[in-house]
Amino acid sequence: MDNSAKKTLAKLGLDARLLGMIAALFIIWIVFGVFTDGRFLSPRNFFNVSVQTASVAVMATGMVFVIVTRNIDLSVGSMLGFIGMTVAAIQVQWLPQVLGLGHWSIWIIAALTAIAMGALLGAFQGWIIGYLAVPAFIVTLGGFLVYRGAMWWVTKGQTQAPLDPVFRLLGGGAEGTLGETVSWIFGLVAAFAAVALMLLSRRRKSSHGFSVKPVWAEGILMAISVGLIMCFVWIMNSYPIPKGAMKRITAAQGIEYTDGMAWNHGVAIPVVILLIVALVMTIIARRSRFGRYVYATGGNPEAAELSGINTRLLTVKVFALMGALTGIASIIASARLNAVDVGLGTLDELRVIAAAVIGGTALSGGAGTIYGAVIGALIMQSLQSGMASVGVDAPLQNIVVGIVLVFAVWVDIVYRRRTGA
Numbered sequence: 001m002d003n004s005a006k007k008t009l010a011k012l013g014l015d016a017r018l019l020g021m022i023a024a025l026f027i028i029w030i031v032f033g034v035f036t037d038g039r040f041l042s043p044r045n046f047f048n049v050s051v052q053t054a055s056v057a058v059m060a061t062g063m064v065f066v067i068v069t070r071n072i073d074l075s076v077g078s079m080l081g082f083i084g085m086t087v088a089a090i091q092v093q094w095l096p097q098v099l100g101l102g103h104w105s106i107w108i109i110a111a112l113t114a115i116a117m118g119a120l121l122g123a124f125q126g127w128i129i130g131y132l133a134v135p136a137f138i139v140t141l142g143g144f145l146v147y148r149g150a151m152w153w154v155t156k157g158q159t160q161a162p163l164d165p166v167f168r169l170l171g172g173g174a175e176g177t178l179g180e181t182v183s184w185i186f187g188l189v190a191a192f193a194a195v196a197l198m199l200l201s202r203r204r205k206s207s208h209g210f211s212v213k214p215v216w217a218e219g220i221l222m223a224i225s226v227g228l229i230m231c232f233v234w235i236m237n238s239y240p241i242p243k244g245a246m247k248r249i250t251a252a253q254g255i256e257y258t259d260g261m262a263w264n265h266g267v268a269i270p271v272v273i274l275l276i277v278a279l280v281m282t283i284i285a286r287r288s289r290f291g292r293y294v295y296a297t298g299g300n301p302e303a304a305e306l307s308g309i310n311t312r313l314l315t316v317k318v319f320a321l322m323g324a325l326t327g328i329a330s331i332i333a334s335a336r337l338n339a340v341d342v343g344l345g346t347l348d349e350l351r352v353i354a355a356a357v358i359g360g361t362a363l364s365g366g367a368g369t370i371y372g373a374v375i376g377a378l379i380m381q382s383l384q385s386g387m388a389s390v391g392v393d394a395p396l397q398n399i400v401v402g403i404v405l406v407f408a409v410w411v412d413i414v415y416r417r418r419t420g421a
Contacts, residue, residue: 017360017415021375025382032386040389043239047265049378049385050236051172051336054270055080055329056348057377060355061281062325064373065318067356068298070365071129071136073319075143076326077348079121081340082147084330087114088160088340091167107167114327121147122323123316130315144349152342161339171335172268174245175252180237183266187233190275191226198222232267239265270332274374277328282370294318299366354401355380358408362416 033041059076066073087110095106125143129136162168169176178186198218205212213221241249241263250257285291297304297311305311329348334340359376361368383404387397 017412018372018375020411021359021372021379025375025379028379028382028386032382032389035390036386040386043235045385045389046235047239047268049381050271051268052385053378053381054172054268054274055332055336056351056355056381057274057374058277058325058329058332059322059348059352060359060373060377061278061370062322063352063356064281064359064361064368064370065285065294066136066322067353067361067363068294068365068368069315069318070298070301071315071318072140072353073125073136073322074140074349074353075125075147076322076329076352077345077350078144078147078151079118079323079326079345080330080333080348081342081345082151082154083114083117083121083327084334084340084344085151085154085160085342086117087111087330088163088334089155091164092160092162093155102165104166106164107170110164110167111170111331114331115324116327118323118325118327118330119320120323122326123320125323126316126319129319130312151344157342159339159341163335163338163340167331168335168338170269170273170331171333171337172270173336174241174265175249176269176335177236177266178269178272179266180264183233183237186267186272187230191229194225194229195222198225236267236271237264241265270336273328273332277325278370278374285370290314290317295366351377351380354405357412358405360412362412363409 029041033039039045059080063073063076090113091106091110095103095109099106121143125139128134128139177183198221202212202218212218246261246263247257249263250261285294293304293309293314296307297309297314301311330345333344337344355377356368356373357363357376358379359369359372359374361373380401383401384397387400392400
C-alpha cells in the first residue's frame with residue numbers, strides 16, 4: 001500500500017484489519033457465487049445466512065468483553081442448549097397448564113426467563129472466577145459439562161415442540177420478518193440514526209478540542225453507511241415468500257389468497273435483534289464507564305486494580321452480560337427451529353470464540369471491537385453455508401474452519417507486531 005492510500009485511510013479512520021475482514025468476506029461471497037452459478041449470491045441465500053448468523057453473532061458481542069478481560073467462556077454453547085430446553089419445556093409443558101394453551105403472555109414469560117437464566121448462570125460463573133480465583137478456563141469447562149447434562153435432565157432427553165406461535169416469530173422465517181414496507185421504514189430510520197451518530201460524535205470531538213476527520217471523509221463514510229443499510233434492506237425485500245407460506249400468512253390475517261399475489265420477506269426479526277444488541281454493546285464499549293473499565297482491566301489488570309477498579313465485581317458483570325446475551329441467542333436459535341432437542345448449541349462455543357478472534361479480538365486481552373465480532377460471525381457462517389451449498393462434507397467443513405481460525409490468529413499477531421498495537 002502506497003503512502004497516498006495510507007493517508008486516505010488514515011483520514012477516513014479505517015484500519016487495515018477492518019478492510020481485510022471486509023475484503024475476505026467479499027472474496028468468500030464471490031468465490032462461492034461462482035461455484036454455485038450465482039445461487040449463493042441470491043436474496044434467498046443472503047436472507048438465510050443473515051438469520052443463521054444472528055444467534056452466534058449476538059453471543060460473539062459478549063465474548064469480546066470476556067476475551068478483552070483476559071478470560072474465556074467455553075460454556076456458552078451448552079448454556080444456550082440448557083436455557084433453550086428449559087424455555088421450550090416451559091412453553092410446551094408448564095405454562096399451557098397454568099395459563100391455557102396459546103395464552104398471549106407465554107412468549108413474553110419464555111423470553112424473560114431465558115434472559116434471566118442466562119444472566120444468573122453467567123453471574124454465578126463470574127463470581128467463582130472473580131472471587132474464588134478459579135481460572136475461567138476451568139470454570140467454564142465445568143459449565144460446558146454441567147449445562148449439557150442438565151439439558152438432558154430437564155426433559156429426560158425428549159424433544160420439545162411445537163413452541164408458542166408468537167415466540168417462533170423471533171426466529172425468523174417467512175412469518176418472522178418486518179415485511180417490505182416496515183423494512184424500508186426500518187432502513188430509513190437506521191440510516192438516519194447512523195448519520196446522526198456520526199454527526200454527534202464529530203460535534204463532541206470538536207467541542208472537546210480533539211481532531212476530527214475532514215468534511216469530505218466524513219461525508220464518504222456517511223454515504224457508505226447509508227448505502228450499505230439500504231442495499232441490505234433492498235436485498236431482503238427481493239426475496240419472495242413461497243406459496244405455502246403465503247397461504248398460511250394470508251389465512252392467519254383473514255385475507256383471500258390468489259395465485260397472482262406476491263409478497264417479499266423483508267428484514268428478519270433475528271437480524272433486527274442482532275443490530276439492536278450490536279448497537280447497545282457498541283455504546284457500552286465506547287461510551288460507558290463499564291466499557292472503559294473492561295478495556296482498562298484487559299490492558300493491565302494490576303494497574304486497573306490499583307487505580308480503584310473493582311476487577312472482581314467487573315468479572316461478575318462481564319460474565320452476567322455474556323450469560324444474558326446467551327439467553328437472547330437461545331431465544332433466536334430455538335425459535336428458528338421451532339423445536340429443541342439435546343443437540344441444540346453443540347459446538348456453538350467454538351463458533352462464538354472463533355467469530356470474536358477472527359473479528360480482531362486479542363486473546364492477550366485489552367483489544368477487540370463489537371463490529372469486528374459481528375463481521376467475524378458473518379465470515380464464519382458465510383464460509384460454512386458456502387461449503388454446504390457446493391456439497392462439502394461436514395467433517396471437511398470443520399477442517400477448513402479450523403485452518404481459517406488458526407490463519408486468522410496468525411495474521412492478527414503479525415499485524416499487531418508490525419503496527420505495535
